[in-house]
Amino acid sequence: MNGTTAHIDFTRTRWRKSSHSGNGAACVEVSDDHHSQGIVPVRDSKNPASPKLVFTTAAWTAFVTSVITE
Numbered sequence: 001m002n003g004t005t006a007h008i009d010f011t012r013t014r015w016r017k018s019s020h021s022g023n024g025a026a027c028v029e030v031s032d033d034h035h036s037q038g039i040v041p042v043r044d045s046k047n048p049a050s051p052k053l054v055f056t057t058a059a060w061t062a063f064v065t066s067v068i069t070e
Contacts, residue, residue, distance in 0.1 A: 008034070008039075008052075008054070010041065013034070013041065015031050015043065015048070017029050017045060027045040028044060029043050029048075030060075039055065039057065040055045040056075
């Protein structure tokens with residue numbers, strides 16, 4: 001991955017919040033739509049048009065695993 005998301009089309013991406021988010025506005029959303037590309041995009045729920053962060057599937061899995069076990 002070259003560090004840019006310019007070539008990724010997010011227009012039809014389905015986003016989801018964690019079930020632990022509640023009704024708060026300060027949440028992040030992730031998408032499972034790009035797993036075939038080996039990436040997990042993440043965005044700010046209160047500013048969905050802002051730039052997305054893109055993680056490799058392996059990096060995202062490691063992050064989530066470490067958060068769950070803490």
